[in-house]
Amino acid sequence: MSAGETRFYAVRTVVGRELDVALIIERRVMEHISKGEDLGITSxxxxPGIRGYVFIEAANPAGIYKVISEIKHLKGGNPILVSKEELERLVKPKLVVESVNVGDVVEIVRGPFKGMRAQVTSIDRNKNMLTVSILEAAHAIPITIPGEYVRPVRKGE
Known part of the structure; x- marks a missing residue:
């Protein structure tokens, strides 16, 4: 590892306390910076969706140990080295249209049909759009909605 190169480290937290831990770490890093001490922590x-972990980008783990010591909501003391590729995979959102197929049942989570279940009738993966038929409706009327408006419920037969 060359001088100045950063790596990513994961620290385990109590589930639901990730933001609290991150804010405490940020405050401690700022305190060290105000004293003129560089810990090498850059981010x-x-x-989103990863519970129980906070990731820290740092030049070396020594700076991380200084700021995470005695934080109430941390589990385990040692930061875990995480590859950049693995972190990118966690951070990059997976499109819903990549995980659903024609015939699958989805729940609409946004928009005017929120809370209703629908069956996917067609998928436009390039535009991230789904055409669905509302299951609770008396007549099958196809509607086209963005992929982020749905949550997969079950696979079609």
């Missing part, structure tokens, strides 16, 4: 990351 603090809380990926």
């Amino acid at each position: 603090i990351i809380i990926p």
Whole structure:
């Protein structure tokens, strides 16, 4: 590892306390910076959907040990080295249209049909759009909605 190159480290937290831990770490890093001490910590990351972990980008783990010592909501003391590729995979959102197929049942989570279940009738993966038929409706009327408006419920037969 060359001088100045950063790596990513994961620290385990109590589930639901990720933001609290990240804010405490940020405050401690700022305190060290105000004293003129550089810990080599360049970023603090809380990926959406990843519970129980905070990721820290740092030049060396020694700076991380200084700021995470005696934080109430941390589990385990040692930061875990994480590859950049693995972190990118966690941070990059997976499109819903990549995980659903025609015939699958989805729940609409946004928009005017929120809370209703629908069956996927067609998929436009390039535009991230789904055409669905509402299951609770008396007549099958196809509607086209963005992929982020749905949550997969079950696979079609």
